[in-house]
Amino acid sequence: MSTQIVEVGIAALKRGPLGHSxxxxxxxxxxxxxxxxxxxxxxxxxxxxxxxxxxxxxxxxDGRGGLPARALQTATGGPVQDALYASxxxxxxxxxxxxxxxxxxxxxxxxxxxxxPGDFLDLHLDVDRCDVTLITVLHDDIPAQDPSGGLVxxxxxxxxxxxxxxxxxxxxxELVKAQPGQSILILGGMIPHRxxxxxxxxxxxxxxxCFRASPTAPTE
Numbered sequence: 001m002s003t004q005i006v007e008v009g010i011a012a013l014k015r016g017p018l019g020h021s022x023x024x025x026x027x028x029x030x031x032x033x034x035x036x037x038x039x040x041x042x043x044x045x046x047x048x049x050x051x052x053x054x055x056x057x058x059x060x061x062d063g064r065g066g067l068p069a070r071a072l073q074t075a076t077g078g079p080v081q082d083a084l085y086a087s088x089x090x091x092x093x094x095x096x097x098x099x100x101x102x103x104x105x106x107x108x109x110x111x112x113x114x115x116x117p118g119d120f121l122d123l124h125l126d127v128d129r130c131d132v133t134l135i136t137v138l139h140d141d142i143p144a145q146d147p148s149g150g151l152v153x154x155x156x157x158x159x160x161x162x163x164x165x166x167x168x169x170x171x172x173x174e175l176v177k178a179q180p181g182q183s184i185l186i187l188g189g190m191i192p193h194r195x196x197x198x199x200x201x202x203x204x205x206x207x208x209x210c211f212r213a214s215p216t217a218p219t220e
Contacts, residue, residue: 009100009131009212009213009214009215010131010189010190010213011215012098012099012100012213012214012215013098013099013100013131013132013187013190013213014158014190015099016097016098016099016100017096017097017098017099018097018098018099018132018185018187019098019099019187019190022155022191023153023155023158023186023187023190023191024153024155024176024184024185024186024187024191025097025184025185025186026176026178026182026183026184027182027183027184027185028181028182029181029182030093030134030136030182030183031084031090031136031183033181035080035084036136036138036180036181038080039080039081039084039136039138039207040138040139040180040205041080042077042078042079042080042081042111043075043111043113043138043139043205043207044205045078046075046076046077046078046111047073047075047111047113047205049075050073050074050075050111050113051073051074051075052072052073053070053071053072053073053074054070054071055067055068055069055070055071056069057069058122058123058124060163061124061162062161062162062163063125063161063162064125064126064127064128064189065124065125065126065127065128066124068121068122068123068124068194069120069121069122070120070121070122071116071118071119071120072112072113072114072115072119072120072121072195073112073113073114073115074110074111074112074113075110075111075113076108076110076111077108077109077110077111077207081108081109081111081207081209082107082108082109084207084209085104085108085109085209086104090134091103091104091211092218094132094134094185094211095218096218097185098132098187098213098218099218100213100214100215100218101213101214101218102131102132102211102212102213102214103211103212103214104209104210104211104212105129105130105131105210105211105212106129106210109207109208109209109210110207110208111138111205111206111207111208112205112206112208113203113204113205114149114195114198114203114204114205115198115203115204116198117197117198117199117200118197118198119149119197119198120194120195120196120197120198121194121195122194123162123165123166123169123192123193123194124162124192124193124194125162125188125189125190125191125192125193126188126189126210127189127210128189129210129212130188130189130210130211130212131187131188131189131190131211131212131213132185132186132187132188132189132210132211132212132213133184133185133186133188133208133209133210133211134183134184134185134207134208134209134211135151135178135183135184135185135186135206135207135208136182136183136206136207136209137178137179137180137181137182137183137184137204137205137206138180138205138206138207139180139203139204139205140179140180140202140203140204140205141202141203142198142199142201142202142203142204143201143202146199146201146202147175147177147196148196148197148198148199148202149177149195149196149197149198149199149202149204150175150176150177150195150196151175151176151177151178151184151186151193151194151195151196152173152174152175152176152193152194152195152196153173153174153176153186153191153192153193154172154173154174154191154192154193155172155174155191156172157172157191157192158190158191160192162192165192175196188210
């Protein structure tokens with residue numbers, strides 16, 4: 001995909017409904033309860049084959065991609081998540097929210113597990129082919145008043161180099177913490193974000209699906 005097409009797609013995202021509302025939305029009932037339950041069971045089984053991701057220091061990338069510091073478990077998706085990822089209704093729904101046509105950025109999504117005290121994902125923008133990310137919370141037994149494991153976003157920092165945000169990480173920071181059965185839809189290639197370190201109590205498991213934006217307007 002050419003750089004020009006990517007830039008046009010990103011410009012369309014900025015103009016769309018989600019972009020106008022700050023680039024992040026928490027959505028109830030997406031997917032439906034039965035699908036969430038099936039995803040949670042699949043994630044539980046996938047955890048047995050998960051891989052530990054551990055990087056002490058970020059590589060300092062200022063833009064998209066890079067290697068943010070992290071500590072978590074990850075696993076590839078399975079048939080339940082694959083079916084959701086391929087669903088035409090989901091593509092249509094997210095396209096309507098974004099104001100431009102979106103398509104899956106790959107053939108398969110993933111599961112992430114924050115299970116050990118201190119597990120986290122440092123400040124980053126998503127990779128080039130992941131313009132829009134759907135994060136579905138499948139398990140979270142962290143006390144409601146505890147922000148640990150939550151997603152921190154920087155709505156007002158679009159196009160700001162990540163190195164500037166790292167200097168003052170609390171400036172413009174906003175906590176977004178969805179509950180099991182809810183999803184976070186984020187323009188992950190535009191909105192800087194990070195996951196807070198896990199505390200001593202509770203664990204969190206999520207489904208992650210990435211989409212790329214097209215400059216084409218969505219159909220009604």
